[in-house]
Amino acid sequence: MIPINNWSEDLKPLLLKYKGRKHPLEYQNLYQLMVMVILSAQDSDANINKIAPSLFNVYPTLESLSVSNIEALSSHISKVRNFGTKAAWLIEIAKTLKKDSNIPTTMEELTALKGIGRKSANVIMREAGSPAEGIIADLHVIRVAPRIGIINEVKDGNKVEKQLMQSLQKDIWGEIGMAISFLGRETCRPTNPKCGECPISLICYYYNNQS
Missing domain, CATH: 1.10.340.30 (Hypothetical protein; domain 2)
Known part of the structure; x- marks a missing residue:
């Protein structure tokens, strides 16, 4: 995990890009x-x-x-x-x-x-639109959050969520999970991630430690 003191600031470009975007499930109510x-x-x-x-x-x-x-x-x-x-x-x-x-x-x-x-x-x-009591940790978040460097790599969603809640300020809990999920779906692919298109590549552990 890279030593970032203020994730709220460093993840701001990601939040600005995806904040408020509707979930991919096409629901009406x-x-x-x-x-x-x-x-x-x-x-x-x-x-x-x-x-x-x-x-x-x-x-x-x-x-x-x-x-x-x-x-x-x-x-x-x-x-x-x-x-x-x-x-x-x-x-x-x-x-x-x-x-x-x-x-x-x-x-x-x-x-x-x-x-x-x-x-x-x-x-x-x-x-x-309810107040956040946790952070979304779907399969994309489980894969991408350690790659960014926010948490250590674990496969259990509840453990990932717990680590994220310990690492991230509560004021971004409501949106950051879905923002990381969208990043994983669109840019930070499992293979050949599109790092050149990533809004947070400069603070990403993976991007900054490629051989």
């Missing part, structure tokens, strides 16, 4: 976002975006989902990885919350629901 975030676990955003329109035509609200069953729901999400387990989670959540207006936007309440861990909760809270 908080209900759709929650469902799509749960479905996207261990799957791609692109795949979830493909199946979402037909799914929400049949299940436009939590109320409609709550009166369904696992078998019926599974037939609409069968192209999603682990669809059976996710169908069970969604039905249980729908029966628990009952209607869209009851969808929570705090870490404690969200992670109390089946199928929603800290990463998913952070995404939902960010998109809902």
